[in-house]
Amino acid sequence: xxxxxxxxxxxxxxxxxxxxxxxxxxxxxxxxxxxxxxxxxxxxxxxxxxxxxxxxxxxxxxxxxxxxxxxxxxxxxxxxxxxxxxxxxxxxxxxxxxxxxxxxxxxxxxxxxxxxxxxxxxxxxxxxxxxxxxxxxxxxxxxxxxxxxxxxxxxxxxxxxxxxxxxxxxxxxxxxxxxxxxxxxxxxxxxxxxxxxxxxxxxxxxxxxxxxxxxxxxxxxxxxxxxxxxxxxxxxxxxxxxxxxxxxxxxxxxxxxxxxxxxxxxxxxxxxxxxxxxxxxxxxxxxxxxxxxxxxxxxxxxxxxxxxxxx
Numbered sequence: 001x002x003x004x005x006x007x008x009x010x011x012x013x014x015x016x017x018x019x020x021x022x023x024x025x026x027x028x029x030x031x032x033x034x035x036x037x038x039x040x041x042x043x044x045x046x047x048x049x050x051x052x053x054x055x056x057x058x059x060x061x062x063x064x065x066x067x068x069x070x071x072x073x074x075x076x077x078x079x080x081x082x083x084x085x086x087x088x089x090x091x092x093x094x095x096x097x098x099x100x101x102x103x104x105x106x107x108x109x110x111x112x113x114x115x116x117x118x119x120x121x122x123x124x125x126x127x128x129x130x131x132x133x134x135x136x137x138x139x140x141x142x143x144x145x146x147x148x149x150x151x152x153x154x155x156x157x158x159x160x161x162x163x164x165x166x167x168x169x170x171x172x173x174x175x176x177x178x179x180x181x182x183x184x185x186x187x188x189x190x191x192x193x194x195x196x197x198x199x200x201x202x203x204x205x206x207x208x209x210x211x212x213x214x215x216x217x218x219x220x221x222x223x224x225x226x227x228x229x230x231x232x233x234x235x236x237x238x239x240x241x242x243x244x245x246x247x248x249x250x251x252x253x254x255x256x257x258x259x260x261x262x263x264x265x266x267x268x269x270x271x272x273x274x275x276x277x278x279x280x281x282x283x284x285x286x287x288x289x290x291x292x293x294x295x296x297x298x299x300x301x302x303x304x305x306x307x308x309x310x311x
Contacts, residue, residue, distance in 0.1 A: 002026075006144055007116060010127065010153070010160075012093035017123040018116030019091070024161060025110065030217050091142040091151065091162065099137050099154070105171060107152060108164035124160065131155050139165075191249030198256035 002022045010017040034043040049056050063080075064072040091113075115124040131138065131154065138153035142162075150165040216231070223230050 004114070005111065008089040008091060008142070009116070010091045010093065010113070010140070012127070012138070015123055015126070016090075017127060018120040019113040019124070019160070020116050021111045021162065022114055024112045024156075028211070028214060030214055030221070091140045091153070093138045093140045093153065095139045096131075096134065096136045097139060098135070102137070102139075102152065102165075103171075106166045106168075108166065111162045111164075113153075113160040113162055128155050128158060128160060188245050188249065191246055191253070195249055195253050195256060198253055198260070
C-alpha cells in the first residue's frame with residue numbers, strides 16, 4: 001500500500017469527507033546512476049554553500065526567495081504549512097461540470113483519495129455515486145506544500161481520483177505554432193474518417209500498448225551482464241513524403257484492414273466527381289421530355305452508382 005501524501009477532507013456544501021491522498025500511478029522505468037567512466041566510481045551530487053565553500057547537510061538547507069541580488073527572504077516549511085488558506089486542510093469543491101467542458105491539456109497527475117476512517121465511508125460513497133449518476137466531475141481547490149492548486153475530482157471504478165489541474169494562465173497560447181493556412185477538401189476529411197474507423201477499438205489492451213522501451217533496455221543490460229552481443233537495432237524507416245494525400249489515405253485504409261484480417265479490396269475512400277462548369281450547366285437548361293424507358297434507365301443507373309461511405 002503506497003504511503004499517504006496528504007490528509008484532509010473533501011468539502012462540498014456542508015458535507016465533508018475525510019480522505020488520505022495516495023499516488024494513483026507507479027513507475028516501472030529502469031533507473032540509472034552516474035559513474036566515472038575511468039574507474040566506474042559512483043558520482044554523487046554534493047551541496048556546497050557558496051559563502052563558506054563547504055558541503056552542507058540537509059538539516060542546514062532551507063528555502064528562500066531572492067528579493068534582490070543581495071537580499072534573500074527565508075521561508076520555513078512551518079510557514080508554508082501554516083499559510084492562511086481555507087484549502088490548507090480541505091479540498092474545497094467549487095463547481096460540478098461535464099468532463100467534456102475541461103480541456104485535457106489542463107489535467108495533470110492523478111491521486112487516489114482514500115476514505116479517512118469509518119466515519120468517511122458513507123459520505124465518500126455518496127459522492128462517488130452522485131458523480132457517477134450525474135456524469136459530471138468536480139472542480140476544486142486545495143493547497144499542498146504552501147501552494148494553492150486547482151483540481152479535478154472524478155470516479156475511477158469505485159474510487160475517487162483527484163487530478164492536479166493547471167490554472168488557466170499557465171496554458172501557453174499555441175497560435176504561433178500553427179502551420180500556414182491550407183485548404184482541406186471534404187473528400188480528404190472523409191478519407192481520414194475512414195482510416196480512423198479502421199483503426200478504432202474499444203480498449204487499449206495488446207502488445208502495441210506495452211512499454212517496449214523498458215523491455216529493450218532490460219535486454220541490453222542482461223546482454224552486457226552476460227558479456228553477450230547486444231541485440232541488433234532495427235533499421236530506422238524514413239517517413240515517406242506524402243505527395244498525393246488521397247492516395248496515401250486509401251493505401252492506409254487498405255493496410256489497416258489487412259492488418260485486421262479484413263478484405264484487402266478497394267478502400268472505402270473515393271474521389272468526388274469534379275463540379276460541372278457553369279457553361280455546361282447553362283447549355284442543359286432546356287428540359288427534355290423523358291420517356292418511361294428513359295426514366296427506368298436513369299433509375300437503374302442511380303441505384304447501381306457507388307457512393308462514398310462516410311466512416
